[in-house]
Amino acid sequence: MPDGCQKLLEIMNLENILGFDKYAGYLLSCVALTAVVLVGNAWLARRALSQAQVKARRRAAAQRNES
Amino acid sequence: MSRVTDAPGLWALASRVLGRELTLAGRHWDQVAQPLLFFVIVVTLFPLATSPDLAQLRQIAPGVVWVAAMLSSLLALESLFRPDVEDGTMEQWVLSEQPLAWMLLMKTAAHWLVSGLPLVILSPLLGTGLGVPVSAWPVLMASLALGTAALSMLGAIGAALTVGVRRGNVLLALLVLPLEVPVLIFGARAVSLGMTGEAVAGPLNLLAAILILAVSLGPMAMAAAIRIGVES
Amino acid sequence: MNWTWFHKFASPPHAYRLLGTLRPWLFWPAVVLMLWAVYNGLFVAPTDYQQGDSFRIMYVHVPSASLSLMVYSMMAIAAGIGIIWRMKLAHAVAAGCAVIGAWFTVLALVTGAIWGKPMWGAWWAWDPRLTSELILLFLYLGYMALRASYDDVQRADRASGILAVVGIVNVPIVKYSVQWWNSLHQGSSLSLTGSSAIDPSMLPPLLAMMVGFLLFFGAILCDRVRAEILTRERNAGWLSEAA
Numbered sequence: 001m002p003d004g005c006q007k008l009l010e011i012m013n014l015e016n017i018l019g020f021d022k023y024a025g026y027l028l029s030c031v032a033l034t035a036v037v038l039v040g041n042a043w044l045a046r047r048a049l050s051q052a053q054v055k056a057r058r059r060a061a062a063q064r065n066e067s
Numbered sequence: 068m069s070r071v072t073d074a075p076g077l078w079a080l081a082s083r084v085l086g087r088e089l090t091l092a093g094r095h096w097d098q099v100a101q102p103l104l105f106f107v108i109v110v111t112l113f114p115l116a117t118s119p120d121l122a123q124l125r126q127i128a129p130g131v132v133w134v135a136a137m138l139s140s141l142l143a144l145e146s147l148f149r150p151d152v153e154d155g156t157m158e159q160w161v162l163s164e165q166p167l168a169w170m171l172l173m174k175t176a177a178h179w180l181v182s183g184l185p186l187v188i189l190s191p192l193l194g195t196g197l198g199v200p201v202s203a204w205p206v207l208m209a210s211l212a213l214g215t216a217a218l219s220m221l222g223a224i225g226a227a228l229t230v231g232v233r234r235g236n237v238l239l240a241l242l243v244l245p246l247e248v249p250v251l252i253f254g255a256r257a258v259s260l261g262m263t264g265e266a267v268a269g270p271l272n273l274l275a276a277i278l279i280l281a282v283s284l285g286p287m288a289m290a291a292a293i294r295i296g297v298e299s
Numbered sequence: 300m301n302w303t304w305f306h307k308f309a310s311p312p313h314a315y316r317l318l319g320t321l322r323p324w325l326f327w328p329a330v331v332l333m334l335w336a337v338y339n340g341l342f343v344a345p346t347d348y349q350q351g352d353s354f355r356i357m358y359v360h361v362p363s364a365s366l367s368l369m370v371y372s373m374m375a376i377a378a379g380i381g382i383i384w385r386m387k388l389a390h391a392v393a394a395g396c397a398v399i400g401a402w403f404t405v406l407a408l409v410t411g412a413i414w415g416k417p418m419w420g421a422w423w424a425w426d427p428r429l430t431s432e433l434i435l436l437f438l439y440l441g442y443m444a445l446r447a448s449y450d451d452v453q454r455a456d457r458a459s460g461i462l463a464v465v466g467i468v469n470v471p472i473v474k475y476s477v478q479w480w481n482s483l484h485q486g487s488s489l490s491l492t493g494s495s496a497i498d499p500s501m502l503p504p505l506l507a508m509m510v511g512f513l514l515f516f517g518a519i520l521c522d523r524v525r526a527e528i529l530t531r532e533r534n535a536g537w538l539s540e541a542a
Contacts, residue, residue, distance in 0.1 A: 023353035023417055030410045031337070034359040037406045038515060041399055042326075045522035052526035224465055228458050232448040241444055242462060245437040246469050249476035256480065277472070284468070288461050291382070295458050 080165055081173045088177030099181045102143035106186055109135035110193045125198035129258035132194060133251055136186055136211060140218040141240055143182040144226045147175070148293065152230050158297045168286035171293065175223040175286075183215035199262060206261030206271075213274040214254040220281035221246045227289040231296035250277055309388045311528050318521040326518035332511035340504035347501075356414040358505060362512040364407035364428075367435060368470070370400030370516065374442075375467035378460035387531050388524075390456035393463060394446065395523030399516060401439035408432055427481040431474045438466045452531055 075083065092099050113131045114124055124131075151157040160170055190211050191204045199207060225243035232238060257270035307313055340358040347354035374396035381389035411429050412422045423429070442459050449455035 023351050026353055026413050026417055027341075027355050030356045030359050030413050031341070033409060033413075034363065034406060037402055041402050041519050042515075042522075044398070045519045045526070048526040049522045049529075052529035056529040056532065224461075228445060228462055229448075231454065231458070232445075238441075238444050238448055241437065242441040245434045245441065245473070246465065248434055249469075249472045252476045252480045273476075280468075288465050292458060292461050295454050295461075298454070 074164065077166075077169060080170065084170050084173040085177050088174055089180065092177070092181040098146060102139040102182050103185050103189065105142050106135050106139035107189070107193065109138060110197070114197070121198040125262070128194060128197035128199050129255040129262070131197060132190060132199075132207070132211075132258065133214070133255040136190075136215060136254075137218060137244075137247060137251055139186060140182065140215060140222055141243060143178070144219075144222040144239060144243070145236065147178050147223055147226045148230045148296070149226075152293075152297055157230075157293060161294055161297050167293065168290040171223070171227070171289045172282070172286040175219055175289070178223070179216050179219040183212075183219055186215055187211045199258075202264065203258065203261040206267050207258050209271060210254045210257040210261075210267075210274060213271065213278050214250050217250050217274065217278040217281050218247055220278070220285045221250070224285055224288045224292065227292035227296060230293065231298075250274065253277070309386060311387065311532055314388050315525055315528050318525050322518050322521040325514045325521065329511050329514035329518060332507050332514065336504040336507035336511055340501075340508065344501045344504055353414060353417045354501075356410055358508050360407060360410040360414060361505060362509045363403045363410065364432065365509065366512050366516060367400055367404040367407050367432065369513075370396050370403060371435060371438065371463075371470065372467060374400060375463040378456075378463040382457060382460045382464070388528070390460065391524050391527035391531060392520070393460060394456065394527050395520050397439060397443050397446070397459075399519050399523065401436065401443065403516075404432060404436045404439055408436065425481065427474075427478045430481070431470075431477045434473050434477075435470065438469070442466070 110131060113127070117123065117127070148157065151160075161167060187208050190207050191199075191201075194204065194207050195201075222239075222243050225239050225246070228242060229239050253270040253273045257267045257274065260270065261267045308317070336358065341355055344355070346352055374393045377389045377393040377396065380386055381393060408429065411432070415424055415426075415429075416422050442462055445462055446455045446459045449458060
C-alpha cells in the first residue's frame with residue numbers, strides 16, 4: 001500500500017479525527033441514534049401535516065360541490 | 068314514562084347494586100370460578116417450570132403468587148362491565164339520576180368479593196405448596212386482601228375505558244399493568260419480608276394508601292369512561 | 300375578566316395559522332443551539348476522569364429523559380383541560396404530544412442502555428430510573444393504543460384523556476415505589492447522571508442541549524397539532540383557504 005494511502009486512512013480514521021477513547025463506539029452510536037430519531041420525528045410530523053392538509057382540501061372541495 | 072317515586076338513599080342503593088351483582092355472580096358461578104382456577108394453574112406451573120426444590124421455590128414464592136394474582140385479576144376484569152354494557156343495563160344506569168360513580172364503586176366491590184376474596188382465602192394453600200411458612204400466612208393474606216382490592220379498583224378504570232372498544236383484551240393489559248406496578252412491588256415485598264420475619268407494616272401501609280387513593284378517585288374516572296363507552 | 304382574546308386564540312383557524320408562523324421561530328434556533336451544544340459537548344468539554352468519554356452520552360441522554368417526562372405531564376395537563384372545558388385545541392395538543400413523547404422515551408431508554416454497557420458492564424440494569432422510564436413508555440403505548448382503538452375522534456380524545464390524567468397521578472407513585480424496591484434489593488449502583496461535582500465547563504452544552512431539545516419538540520408539536528386540528532374540523536370553510 002502506498003504511503004499516501006496509509007496516511008489518508010489514518011486521517012480518515014474516525015477515532016483519530018475525534019480523539020475519543022475506547023468509548024467512541026458507544027458515544028457515537030448514541031449521538032447518531034439521537035440525530036436519526038430527531039430528524040425522523042420532524043419528518044413524520046411534516047408528513048402527518050401534509051396528509052391532513054390533502055384530506056382537508058379534498059373534504060372542503062366535496063362540501064363546496066354539495067352546496 | 069313514569070319516574071320512580073322514591074329515590075333510594077346511598078346505602079340502600081349500594082345494597083341493591085351489591086345484591087344484584089352477587090345474585091348474578093351466583094347464577095354464573097362457572098364464569099366466576101374461572102379466574103380463580105387460572106390463579107391455581109399459574110401457581111402450579113412455576114414449580115414444574117423451575118424446580119421442585121422447596122428451598123428454591125421459597126425464594127420466588129412471593130413473586131409467583133403476586134404475578135399469578137395480577138394475571139387472574141386481569142382475566143376477571145374482562146367480564147366486569149362488558150355484559151352490562153352489551154345488554155343495555157349500563158345505559159340505564161347512566162341515564163338514571165343515581166350517582167353513577169357510587170354505583171360503579173359498589174359494582175367493583177362486588178366484583179372483588181367474588182374474584183378477589185376467594186383468591187385471598189385460597190392463597191395459604193398455594194403458598195404452602197411454594198414453601199411459604201405458616202408464620203407468613205397472615206401477611207400473605209393481608210397483602211393479597213389489600214392488593215387485590217386495589218387491583219380491582221385500578222383495573223376497573225381500564226375495563227371502563229375499553230368497554231366501548233370491540234376487542235379489548237391485550238389493550239386492557241397494556242392500560243392496566245403500568246398502573247398496577249406499585250401494587251405488585253409493595254405486595255410481593257410485604258410477603259417476602261413476612262417470610263423472613265421482618266417488619267411488614269411499611270409495605271402494607273403503602274398498599275393501604277394506594278387502595279384508599281384508588282377507591283376515592285377511581286370511581287370518578289370509571290364513571291367518565293363508562294359515559295364515553297355507552298354513548299355510541 | 301374578558302375572555303374573548305382567549306377564545307379567539309383557541310379557535311381552530313387562528314391556532315392553525317399561529318402555529319404555522321411559530322414553527323420556524325422554534326425550529327431554527329433549536330437547530331443552531333443543538334449544533335453548538337454538540338460541538339462544545341463532544342469536542343470542547345474536558346473528558347470525565349471517572350467515566351472517560353462515555354460521559355458525553357449524557358448530552359443526548361439527559362435531555363431526552365427529562366423531555367420524556369415533561370411531554371407526558373404536558374399531555375396530561377392538556378388532556379385534563381380538554382376534558383374539563385371541552386376544548387378541541389387542548390385535545391389536539393395532547394394527541395400531538397403522545398407520539399413525540401414516546402419517541403423521546405425510547406431514545407432515553409436506548410441511550411441509557413448503551414451508556415450502561417461500559418459503566419455497569421451490562422446493557423440493562425434494573426436501575427430505578429431505567430425501570431420507571433420503561434413504565435413511562437408503557438403508559439405512552441397504552442395511551443396511543445387506546446386512541447387508535449376508537450374510530451371516532453371525539454370519543455378517542457375523551458377516553459385517552461382520562462387515561463392520561465390517571466397516568467400522571469400514577470407516575471410519582473411508580474417512581475417512588477421503584478426507588479423503594481431498588482434500594483431494598485441492591486446497594487446504590489453507579490448513577491447515570493452522577494451527582495458528583497461536574498466540571499463547570501460541562502454544564503453550558505448540557506443546558507443548551509436541553510433548551511434545544513425543548514424548542515425542537517415545540518417545532519415538531521406545531522406540525523402535529525396543526526395536523527390534529529385539521530382532522531378535527533368537520534365543516535370548515537376556512538380549510539380551503541388555510542390548507
